Amino acid sequence: MTPLAQLIAQRIRATGPITLADYMEICLLHPRHGYYATRDPFGAKGDFTTAPEIHQMFGELCGLALAQAWMDQGSPAPFTLAEIGPGRGTLMADMLRAIRKVPGMAGAAQVALIEASPHLRQIQRDRLETVTHLDSVGQLPDKPLFLMANEFFDALPIRQYQRAEDGWAERMVGLSDNGLRLGLGPVVQLPREGQPGDVVEECPAAPAIVEAIARRIAVQGGAAIFIDYGGWNGYGDTFQALRNHAPEDPLAHPGEADLTAHVDFAPLAAAAIRAGAIASRPIHQGEWLLSLGAAQRADRLAAAGDTGAMGALRRLTHPDEMGHLFKAMAIWPKGAPPVPGFDKLRLHADHA
Numbered sequence: 346m347t348p349l350a351q352l353i354a355q356r357i358r359a360t361g362p363i364t365l366a367d368y369m370e371i372c373l374l375h376p377r378h379g380y381y382a383t384r385d386p387f388g389a390k391g392d393f394t395t396a397p398e399i400h401q402m403f404g405e406l407c408g409l410a411l412a413q414a415w416m417d418q419g420s421p422a423p424f425t426l427a428e429i430g431p432g433r434g435t436l437m438a439d440m441l442r443a444i445r446k447v448p449g450m451a452g453a454a455q456v457a458l459i460e461a462s463p464h465l466r467q468i469q470r471d472r473l474e475t476v477t478h479l480d481s482v483g484q485l486p487d488k489p490l491f492l493m494a495n496e497f498f499d500a501l502p503i504r505q506y507q508r509a510e511d512g513w514a515e516r517m518v519g520l521s522d523n524g525l526r527l528g529l530g531p532v533v534q535l536p537r538e539g540q541p542g543d544v545v546e547e548c549p550a551a552p553a554i555v556e557a558i559a560r561r562i563a564v565q566g567g568a569a570i571f572i573d574y575g576g577w578n579g580y581g582d583t584f585q586a587l588r589n590h591a592p593e594d595p596l597a598h599p600g601e602a603d604l605t606a607h608v609d610f611a612p613l614a615a616a617a618i619r620a621g622a623i624a625s626r627p628i629h630q631g632e633w634l635l636s637l638g639a640a641q642r643a644d645r646l647a648a649a650g651d652t653g654a655m656g657a658l659r660r661l662t663h664p665d666e667m668g669h670l671f672k673a674m675a676i677w678p679k680g681a682p683p684v685p686g687f688d689k690l691r692l693h694a695d696h697a
Contacts, residue, residue: 350599397436402643426441437493517530579611617676
C-alpha cells in the first residue's frame, strides 16, 4: 500500500466506507501525500499531457478568443484575466503572448490564477512575471472577468450511484483482504431513470463554481471558456486513473495517479443560465479551434520552420485524437455578442 492508501484504510476502519468524492479529494489534495501536492504531473515526464503542453497555438487561440470578446464588450479596463487549474502556467503564458498584440488589453489585465497546489503555485510564479493566486472563484474581484478553464472540472470529486432493483445505491470505497475496493451503500432516491446496473455520476462542486463565475460575468461583464472531455447527461462509469501515461485501477496507487471523470456539461450550462448569463451548448474542441483559424496558424508556423506545428494541429483537432473527445463551452453576458466560435450555439433556459 502507498502511504496514502494506509491513511485511507485507517479512516475506513475507524468510520466506515467513504464516498468516491471523499476518496478523490484525499488522493488529489492531501497536503502531504496528495497527487497535486507532491509532483508536477504534466508532460512527458509526468502522467499526462494537456493541450497547452502540446503546442503554443492552443493557448494563443484561446487568448485571441477572449481578446475578441473583450473588444466586443467595449474593451473594459481594468479587468481580471483568470484561469482555474492553471497547471504549469503554460496556457496563461501563451494567452498573454497573444493578448499583448491587442492594443491596450495587456495593460488593463490583472492576472489571477485559482490554484490549490502549493507545488504548482511555485511553478506558475516562476513562469509568469506578475500573478495573483486565489484559493477559490469566490475571491475573484468584482470587475469584468475573462476566464479560461482547461481540464479543470474533470479533476473535481464526483459521486457515483448504481441502479439496483429498488433504487439507486451510492458506490463507496471500502476495504477487502487485498486493500481498497468499491462497494454499494444504502439505497437512496434520485430523480433519474435507469435500469439495474446503470451508473450515473454527479459532481457536486462544479455547478456552484460555474454559477459563481457566471454571476460575475452577468453583472460585471466578461466571458468564460471551459474545455474538458465529457458529455451531456452524466450516465456511465467514467471514473479513471492515469499513471505514467497509462490507465490503471483508480484504487491501486492512491496519491500516485491522476484521478478524473468525464464532465457533465448540462448542469454547468444550467448553473450559468440560473446566474443570469448566456451559456452555449458544447462544441467539439477540434471544430472550435478550426473555426478560430487553427489550420492557418499551423500553416504559418510550419512555413516559419516549426516542424511540430502540423502534427500538433492533428493532435488538437482531429476526431481520432483530442478533436472530438474534448468539448468547449462558453458563457457571456446577456446583450453581448457571443464568444468567438460559439455564434450559433446559444442555449435557451428550457434546454439546460
